[in-house]
Amino acid sequence: MRKASQRFINRVQGWVNRPDLDGVALINKVFSSEAPLLIFNDRSTPIERDEHDGYRFLAVGLASALRNAVTHHDDYGLDQEAAWEWLVFISAMHRRLDQAEQMTEHSA
Secondary structure, three states: OHHHHHHHHHHHHHHOOOOOOOHHHHHHHHOOOOOOOEEOOOOOOHHHHHHHHHHHHHHHHHHHHHHHHHHHOOOOOOOHHHHHHHHHHHHHHHHHHHOOEEOOOOOO
């Protein structure tokens, strides 16, 4: 689980070439509401903006509740079933990241 969650952060970091940012700060910058570097949709309607923000919040949770917690604790206390559930969540976030688009100067 640690590797899968770290890989998500590394993919975001590499895609936008921001090695100076990590974790929650990276996610909030890259998927910000005002000037995102990556977008999950056109953000042209309130529903699309809500969806974009929702995925940003999920990614923040992935960074802080999963990646940080399993990286800094030897025993995170998950049974096998819970670990599989978290891996499914991380996989879904990777899949959504696959569909993200990088903002251009013209679209910002």
